[in-house]
Amino acid sequence: MDIITQAEIEKQDLMGKILRDVPVVLTGANNEAYLLIKDPPTETEAYIEGFIGRPEELRVLPEETERAIIRRCALFGCTYSYRSQAVEYMHRVVRIKYLRITNPKTGVSLSPIPWFMLPGRPYPVFLYLYACRHYGGSDKKSMELSSKAAGKLFGVPGFSKSTLSRNLKAMAPVFAGFDRPLSVREAGLPSTAAVIDRIPEILRDFKSAESMARGIGTNPCRLPDPVRGDAVLTSALSQIPAGLSGVINARGSAGKKESDNRKRPKRRRGGGNKRVQRQINFVGSRRLEEIRRAFIAISRSLALDAATEFHRFLG
Numbered sequence: 001m002d003i004i005t006q007a008e009i010e011k012q013d014l015m016g017k018i019l020r021d022v023p024v025v026l027t028g029a030n031n032e033a034y035l036l037i038k039d040p041p042t043e044t045e046a047y048i049e050g051f052i053g054r055p056e057e058l059r060v061l062p063e064e065t066e067r068a069i070i071r072r073c074a075l076f077g078c079t080y081s082y083r084s085q086a087v088e089y090m091h092r093v094v095r096i097k098y099l100r101i102t103n104p105k106t107g108v109s110l111s112p113i114p115w116f117m118l119p120g121r122p123y124p125v126f127l128y129l130y131a132c133r134h135y136g137g138s139d140k141k142s143m144e145l146s147s148k149a150a151g152k153l154f155g156v157p158g159f160s161k162s163t164l165s166r167n168l169k170a171m172a173p174v175f176a177g178f179d180r181p182l183s184v185r186e187a188g189l190p191s192t193a194a195v196i197d198r199i200p201e202i203l204r205d206f207k208s209a210e211s212m213a214r215g216i217g218t219n220p221c222r223l224p225d226p227v228r229g230d231a232v233l234t235s236a237l238s239q240i241p242a243g244l245s246g247v248i249n250a251r252g253s254a255g256k257k258e259s260d261n262r263k264r265p266k267r268r269r270g271g272g273n274k275r276v277q278r279q280i281n282f283v284g285s286r287r288l289e290e291i292r293r294a295f296i297a298i299s300r301s302l303a304l305d306a307a308t309e310f311h312r313f314l315g
Contacts, residue, residue, distance in 0.1 A: 019202070019212065021188075022195055023115070023307035031108045031209045035199065036307045037061065038300065039192040040114045048116055048124070048296060050090065050289065057084070060098045060114050065196065069101065072200045078103050083111070088122050090155035103203045108212075110203055112196065115303050116296075118315045126299035127154045128315045129237065131164045132171065134245045136234040145280070149247050152282055153292050167315065168233065174312055175236040182314075184239045186301040189308060213311075237302070244295050247288060249281040 023036035037060055039045070044058040061069075070080050079102050084095040096117055102109040116124040131150035135141055143161035151159035206212045282288065306312050 019198075021190060021308065022198060023189070023304050024110075024202075024212075025307050025311055025313050026209045026213050027119075031106070033108065033110045033202070033209055033212060034119065034313075035110060035112045035195060036115045036304060037112050037192055037195070038115050038186075038189065038304055044096075044114060047094065048089075048114075050292065055094055057095045057097050060096065060112050061196070066099050069099065069196065069199055073101050073103075073203060076103075076200075076204050077105060078200075078203055085117065085119065086122065087117060087124060088156055088158075089124055089127070091157075092155075101199060101203060106203075106207045108203060108206055108208060110199055112199070115300055115307075118313055121315055123156055123159065124154070125303050125314050126296050127151075127156060127159065128167050128171070129240075129299050129302060130154070130244075130295055131159070132168060132233050133237050133240050134247075135164065135168070136237065137242060137245050145248075148280055149245075149282075152280075153247050153288060153295075171315060172232050174314070175232045177312070178236050178306070178310055181238045182236055182302045183305045184241075184298045184301050186304060189304060240295075240298055240302075244291050244298070247283055247291060249283055 023038070025034045025036065027033065040048075041059055041062055043055060044060070047055060047058055073080070081100050081102075082097055083100050084097045086093050086095050096114065098111055098113050098117075100109055100111045113119070116126060118125050118128075121128075127150055130153060131146050134149050135143060135146035143164050147159050147161045147164045150164075151157050202212070283291075303314055306314050
């Protein structure tokens with residue numbers, strides 16, 4: 001069992017105070033920690049803004065920045081590797097390539113990732129948030145309708161109601177730990193350069209994710225137990241403007257049927273006529289783009305607020 005000296009405790013406490021203002025998420029699994037980057041490179045930012053282009057792989061940091069981090073961390077024996085994760089968005093799948101720095105003496109690893117990425121999840125965070133907000137709005141909706149609305153808005157037609165159901169169950173216990181609604185306005189966060197500059201210190205001064213958690217004053221997040229939490233989700237996301245849920249036209253959408261007094265022939269018994277699923281009447285492409293951009297901007301603030309104040313992923 002390692003003995004931590006008083007000097008090390010004081011150093012970790014100091015670092016903990018610094019980390020309280022940094023968007024770092026502690027997973028508790030294999031001493032993994034993630035640093036959310038709010039300003040990824042131009043090509044990555046353009047991809048999220050909808051200027052798709054044809055990228056197959058996107059980076060989290062410029063190559064020269066990564067090389068500088070590697071050089072600094074190598075001074076006290078850190079190693080590095082690259083990982084990648086597939087993300088589906090706007091009818092395309094791209095791979096996000098990110099750096100993973102490890103201190104072999106402690107086993108602590110730190111990976112800078114873009115603010116919109118959820119490790120191990122196939123979609124950007126704003127897709128999950130939108131589906132949850134749409135479903136939890138003031139008017140009653142089905143999970144199927146909310147999943148289709150989110151899929152249409154972000155170009156992921158395969159996003160299903162079962163995925164939404166699982167995500168609601170997973171997010172509720174995480175959101176239950178928030179003592180206030182998440183902020184839709186980004187304020188007071190350090191610059192990306194300042195956050196990156198902390199990476200060598202974090203890896204040098206902390207012995208484990210648990211020691212980081214103690215310094216920050218939180219606990220590493222874990223896989224949550226399923227709970228019922230519609231009210232918790234609604235409260236946590238209550239700062240999102242209700243108007244951003246309006247991707248479906250009020251008339252002709254799935255919901256209450258309009259009266260129709262036309263005469264129709266009797267339906268054959270025995271399954272002669274199959275029921276045709278009604279089409280959802282979405283708003284036009286220009287309005288969809290406006291809502292998408294506005295919601296992505298808000299989601300950036302939500303994700304960074306959760307990572308900075310509560311050191312949690314939103315998913």
